[in-house]
Amino acid sequence: MSRIKTYDRIVEESLKLFNEHGERNITTNHISAHLGISPGNLYYHFRNKEEIVYQIFRQYRGFISARLAVAEGQALSVDDLVNYLDTAFDAMWRFRFMFYDLPGMLARNAQLQQDYHQFVHTELKGILAGHFREFIRMGLLKMDEADIEPVTLNIWLVVKFWFAFEQTAHPGEPITEADSRRGVRQVLSLLKPYVQPDFLSTFTSLSARYVD
Numbered sequence: 001m002s003r004i005k006t007y008d009r010i011v012e013e014s015l016k017l018f019n020e021h022g023e024r025n026i027t028t029n030h031i032s033a034h035l036g037i038s039p040g041n042l043y044y045h046f047r048n049k050e051e052i053v054y055q056i057f058r059q060y061r062g063f064i065s066a067r068l069a070v071a072e073g074q075a076l077s078v079d080d081l082v083n084y085l086d087t088a089f090d091a092m093w094r095f096r097f098m099f100y101d102l103p104g105m106l107a108r109n110a111q112l113q114q115d116y117h118q119f120v121h122t123e124l125k126g127i128l129a130g131h132f133r134e135f136i137r138m139g140l141l142k143m144d145e146a147d148i149e150p151v152t153l154n155i156w157l158v159v160k161f162w163f164a165f166e167q168t169a170h171p172g173e174p175i176t177e178a179d180s181r182r183g184v185r186q187v188l189s190l191l192k193p194y195v196q197p198d199f200l201s202t203f204t205s206l207s208a209r210y211v212d
Contacts, residue, residue: 006037006041006045007045009035010031010035010042010045010046010052011052011055011056011059013031013034013035014026014031014049014052014053014056015056015059015094015095015097017030017031017034018053018056018097019095019096019097022097022100022101023049023053023097023098023100023101023105024101024104026049027049028042028043028046028048028049028052031049031052050108050109050111050112053098053105053109053112054109054111054112054115056095056098057095057098057112057115057116058115059095060091060094060095060098061115061119061123063091063094063095064087064088064091064124065123065127067084067087067090067091068084068087068127068128068131069127070130070131070134075138076131076134076135076138078140078199078202078203078206079206080131081131081135081140081191081206082184082188082206082207082209084131085159085184085187085188086184088155088159089159089162089180089183089184090180092159092160092162092163092180092183093163093177093180096163096175099160099161099163099164100163100164120156124156125149125152128152128155128156129148129149129152132148132151132152133148139196139198139199140195140196140199140203141191141194141195141196142194142196143194147194151190151191151194154190155187155190155191158183158186158187158190159183159187162179162180162182162183162186163175163179163180163183166179166182166183181210182210184210185207185210185211188203188206188207188210192207
């Protein structure tokens with residue numbers, strides 16, 4: 001087994017274990033046993049669990065950045081608005097363990113803390129603001145420039161904590177990918193007051209996709 005293949009398997013299988021059992025409950029010994037490799041082999045690739053978590057965060061950041069990217073000159077549509085929300089919740093589902101105990105993980109991992117805050121407060125904030133300005137320009141949304149930041153923050157808060165909310169709202173029931181549909185619908189309800197009349201019918205039809 002090549003170094004690259006082992007490295008990638010460690011990251012991939014760790015993500016599965018973290019999502020299923022929670023990052024705090026999984027040790028490097030659990031990961032090596034799950035993979036059928038020695039702890040020494042794992043430590044050859046990663047000095048500790050925090051380095052594995054950091055690499056998973058890099059995957060999350062790359063997934064979000066790639067899926068939300070807009071090519072220069074590309075026109076946006078109402079469908080894009082919903083597709084971006086699908087992307088956000090898809091990412092939260094794929095990397096859901098990160099948001100069960102995010103403050104704790106950040107406190108234990110200085111590099112993760114630095115890069116996470118840089119990504120959320122600089123890169124992601126800029127991407128979302130750019131999308132909203134384009135939706136305003138095309139006449140889909142009507143809001144003042146000053147409204148963009150608080151509205152995007154509200155959306156981020158709903159997305160970030162949605163699965164945690166679902167867990168508390170339905171104790172004892174497993175969280176599934178389908179739960180993200182209710183999250184998309186919740187965010188769309190935040191945006192509906194800003195949708196202009198010419199787009200309201202299309203917006204309503206798209207929202208209907210997320211009704212249980």
